[in-house]
Amino acid sequence: MLILTVDHEVFGNGSGCLDACIRRPVERMLAVADKFSAPITFFVEALEFEVMQKSKVKGIALILKQLTDAYKNGHDLQLHIHPQWHSAIWAGDHWQVNEKLWRMGDLDAELAFDLLLQGKSWLESLMAERFPEYQC
Numbered sequence: 001m002l003i004l005t006v007d008h009e010v011f012g013n014g015s016g017c018l019d020a021c022i023r024r025p026v027e028r029m030l031a032v033a034d035k036f037s038a039p040i041t042f043f044v045e046a047l048e049f050e051v052m053q054k055s056k057v058k059g060i061a062l063i064l065k066q067l068t069d070a071y072k073n074g075h076d077l078q079l080h081i082h083p084q085w086h087s088a089i090w091a092g093d094h095w096q097v098n099e100k101l102w103r104m105g106d107l108d109a110e111l112a113f114d115l116l117l118q119g120k121s122w123l124e125s126l127m128a129e130r131f132p133e134y135q136c
Helices: 018-035 046-054 060-072 109-128
Strands: 004-008 040-045 076-080
Touching (some): 004 018, 004 076, 018 040, 018 060, 040 046, 040 060, 046 109, 060 076, 076 109
Parallel strands (some): 004 040, 040 076
């Protein structure tokens, strides 16, 4: 058995274009996977996309639609967390991520648990309207 997984995110420091780094490559991956009936599990960087959604970043709606469409077509979405996105802000031309929160293993248990719950909740709420059966 072969399991295909993809981290669904821009670069850890927030650089990268949603269209060039995520939307178009995922489109190509889905076309190949669908041709061979091979499901992909996308590990969705929930904190990143949540902050982008709240900040109304251009192109985020297309990314979120692509995710829900992928799930509809038999692919899977699961949680991926980079804690530096916790309370990240858009500084006009780049993201300011919290570099003190770079690795989950460096967090205290309470914050790590809170971020996991936050990401899980966001991912499930993204899917809730179209796919109420979805669970992360």
